[in-house]
C-alpha cells in the first residue's frame with residue numbers, strides 16, 4: 001500500500017516509521033523546507049514512552065532531555081515564592097522525558113529518512129478520491145496517486161480543510177493565546193524555569209541543557225483576536241499590547257520576543273471531530289484531536305496515535321475502513337481523557353483577577369515552607385499521569 005502523509009512533525013514522522021516497518025510504501029509532504037528545528041519543550045509521558053521504546057529511541061530521547069533542574073514561581077520583584085525540582089514543576093515522574101520539540105522531530109526524522117520519501121517545500125492542493133485511490137495535485141504542480149492519505153499537519157490542518165471542511169466546524173478556542181520565542185538569556189538561567197503570574201497573563205522563561213539562549217513563553221486570556229496567522233508583525237503587536245504595564249522581567253522578555261527569529265503565536269485550541277476518517281483519508285495528532293498546549297499531552301497523543309493507526313492498518317491487512325475504525329475505537333477514550341486536562345490546567349496557569357493572583361501567591365508561599373511539598377505536588381499532577389497511561393498499547 002502506498003500512503004501519503006501530510007506533515008513532517010511528531011505525528012507524521014512517527015507514523016512514517018511504523019508504516020514502513022509494517023511494509024507500506026510511504027511519502028511525507030511537508031510545507032516547510034526542512035523538519036523544523038528548535039521549538040519549545042515538550043513532554044513524553046506514559047504510553048508514549050513505550051512507543052519511543054519500541055522505536056528503539058529511548059536512549060537517544062534520554063540523551064536529548066532538557067535537563068531543567070528547577071522551577072520557581074516569582075513575584076513582581078523577582079523573589080522566588082515557591083521552588084521545586086524541574087520534573088515535579090513540569091508534571092513529570094519516573095522516566096517521563098522533556099525535550100525540545102525540534103530535537104524530538106530531528107531524532108524521529110533521522111530514524112526514518114532511509115526508506116521514506118520526503119517532499120519538502122510542498123503541500124497538497126487538491127484531493128480527488130475514486131474507487132482505486134486518491135489523486136493528489138500538489139501546490140508545486142506535481143501529481144500522484146495514493147491508496148491512503150493521512151493528515152498529520154497540525155491544528156490548522158490542510159488535510160482536514162480539504163477532506164472534512166472548514167476549521168470552524170472542528171476547532172474550539174479556549175479563550176487564551178500562547179506565544180513562545182527564543183530570547184537572549186539575560187537572567188543567566190542555567191537549566192531553570194521561572195514563572196510570573198499577573199492577572200489574566202502569565203509569562204515564563206527557561207533555559208535548557210546545551211542552549212546559550214532562553215525561551216520566553218506567554219499565556220494570556222483574551223476575547224477572540226482577529227489577525228492574519230502569517231503576519232508576524234501583527235502578532236508581535238498583539239503580544240506587546242497584552243502585556244503592557246506588566247511587572248517583573250516581562251518588558252525585557254517582550255522586547256526579546258519582538259526581536260525573535262522564531263515567534264510562535266496562536267490561540268489555545270482543542271479539535272473535536274465525530275470521525276477522524278472519511279473514505280481513504282484519516283487524521284492523526286493535533287489535526288484530529290489537538291488537546292491544546294495546556295494539556296501538556298499533545299506530543300504524547302501524536303506519538304501514540306501514529307503507533308496505533310499504523311498497527312491497526314497493518315492488522316486489517318488491506319481493509320483500510322476496518323483499520324480506521326479500529327484506530328478510532330482504540331484511541332477515543334485515550335484522547336478524551338487527555339483532552340479533558342487542558343481546560344483544568346489553564347485555569348491553574350492563568351489567574352483571572354488580581355485577587356486570585358494574591359491568594360495563589362499566598363498558597364504557594366505556604367506550600368513552599370511545608371515539609372514534603374514535592375509529595376503534595378506529585379499528588380496534584382496525578383491526573384496527567386492517569387491520562388498519559390489511559391491506553392493499553394497492543395503489540396502489533
Ligand SMILES: Cc1cc2nc3c(=O)[nH]c(=O)nc-3n(C[C@H](O)[C@H](O)[C@H](O)COP(=O)(O)OP(=O)(O)OC[C@H]3O[C@@H](n4cnc5c(N)ncnc54)[C@H](O)[C@@H]3O)c2cc1C
Nearest residue numbers: 007009010011031043123153154158285286293296298299
Ligand atoms: C507553545 C506550545 C507548547 C507546547 N507544550 C507541550 C508540552 O509541554 N507537552 C506536549 O506534549 N505537547 C506540547 N505542545 C503540543 C505539541 O507541540 C503538539 O501537540 C504536537 O507537536 C502535535 O504534533 P503534530 O505532529 O500532530 O502537529 P505539529 O507538530 O503541529 O506538526 C504539523 C506539521 O505539519 C506541517 N504542515 C502544516 N501545514 C501543512 C501543509 N499544508 N502541508 C504540509 N505540511 C504542513 C507543519 O509545518 C508541521 O511540520 C505544545 C505546543 C505549543 C504550541
